[in-house]
Structure formats: structure tokens, C-alpha cells
Amino acid sequence: MHPTQEQAFAVYFADRQDAVRRSAYLLCGDWHRADDVAQTAFVKLHRSWDRVRDKGALDAWMRRTVVRVVVDESRRPWRRERSTEVLPEPVVDTVDPGEAMGTRELVLAGLRKVPPRQRAVLVLRFIEDQDVASTAAALGCSEGTVKSQTARGLSTLRAALETDGEVVGRG
Structure with a gap:
């Protein structure tokens, strides 16, 4: 790679x-x-840097790649681990302490119970604030699939939150 590209x-x-x-x-x-x-x-x-023509689309390329890596990793047998109530070591959170409220932890726990593909749709749509078309492009599927996965993912998330004792408003 050329030094200017590396930079x-x-x-x-x-x-x-x-x-x-x-x-x-x-x-x-x-x-x-x-x-x-x-x-x-x-x-x-990095491997594809010299082949990327539109450097303005790098964020979209990275979102798609991250989603694909997570989904691929979840399919591998050694990734089929079970969650436990007690963590072996404390989790270091780099997020602002003001954001680390009970609701945030509850939603994150609920997200862990959503299947990987639906979780990817929910994160792209509601956390990354992507529209249906951008989410479909990142996941390599149709817009209808994104809509149905969003509905199923939200339903699964609501059910997970309700079983944890918290009822989240449907709005």
C-alpha cells in the first residue's frame, strides 16, 4: 500500500x-x-483499502462488515457459549457513567436474548439510526426482510424485557 493510502x-x-x-x-x-x-x-x-473507490461510503462498508463478522462468528460452534449470571471478571465500560443507568443495562440484557440477525437489524435501525434501505444494503437482504426482522426482533426484545420484570411501553 502506498504511504499516502496508509496514512x-x-x-x-x-x-x-x-x-x-x-x-x-x-x-x-x-x-x-x-x-x-x-x-x-x-x-x-485494510486489505481492501486500495480497491475502495468511494471513501465517503466507508462507514456503510464497515457497518456491513461488522454485521457480517458478528453473524459469521455466531454460527461457529466454538461461539455457542452459555451466558452465566456471575461474570468471571468485571466488565470495563468505556461509556460515560451518566449513561450507565438501569434501563440501559436492562435493554442490553434484553438485546442479548434476541437472535443475531434480528439483533443486527435492531442495532442498525435504532442505535445506528439507519433507514430500512441502508439496513437492507448492510445486511444484503430485501427491505421487506428488514421490516419483518425488525418486527420480530422488537417482539422478542419486548418479551425478554417483560420476563425480566419490566414492562416496556409499546409506542
Whole structure:
């Protein structure tokens, strides 16, 4: 890779590293796994950097790559781990302490109970604030699939939140 391209990649990496890691965390629910997913996505981008024609579409390319990496990882047999109530080590959260409220934790716990594909749709639509068309492009599916997966994902999330003792308004 040419030094100017390497510099452009380094600038993009520095600017977007935290956002990509945060999106990966919302998709997989584990900071350690999110680090691995973000690293894998950036490695894929680095390998393809000279072939990317539209540098303005890098965020969309990274969103799609992160979603694909998370879904691919969830299909691998060694990723079929069970969650436990007691964590072996404390989770270090880099988010502002003001945001770490009970509702946030409740929603994140509920998201962990949503299947990976539906979780990807929910994160892209409501956390990343993508429209139906952008979400469909990132996931490589039709807009109708995004709509149905959104409805199913929201239903699953509501059910998970209701079983945890909290009833979330449907609005």
C-alpha cells in the first residue's frame, strides 16, 4: 500500500475505532468479542483499502462488515457459549457513567436474548439510526426482510424485557 493510502487508513481508523467497537458491542453483547469483531473488520478494510473507490461510503462498508463478522462468528460452534449470571471478571465500560443507568443495562440484557440477525437489524435501525434501505444494503437482504426482522426482533426484545420484570411501553 502506498504511504499516502496508509496514512488515510490510519486517520480513518483513529476517527472511527470507538464507534465501530461500540456497534460491535451492541451486536454481540461482549466487549472482548467486540474488540475481536472490530479488529477483524478493520483488517478486512485494510486489505481492501486500495480497491475502495468511494471513501465517503466507508462507514456503510464497515457497518456491513461488522454485521457480517458478528453473524459469521455466531454460527461457529466454538461461539455457542452459555451466558452465566456471575461474570468471571468485571466488565470495563468505556461509556460515560451518566449513561450507565438501569434501563440501559436492562435493554442490553434484553438485546442479548434476541437472535443475531434480528439483533443486527435492531442495532442498525435504532442505535445506528439507519433507514430500512441502508439496513437492507448492510445486511444484503430485501427491505421487506428488514421490516419483518425488525418486527420480530422488537417482539422478542419486548418479551425478554417483560420476563425480566419490566414492562416496556409499546409506542
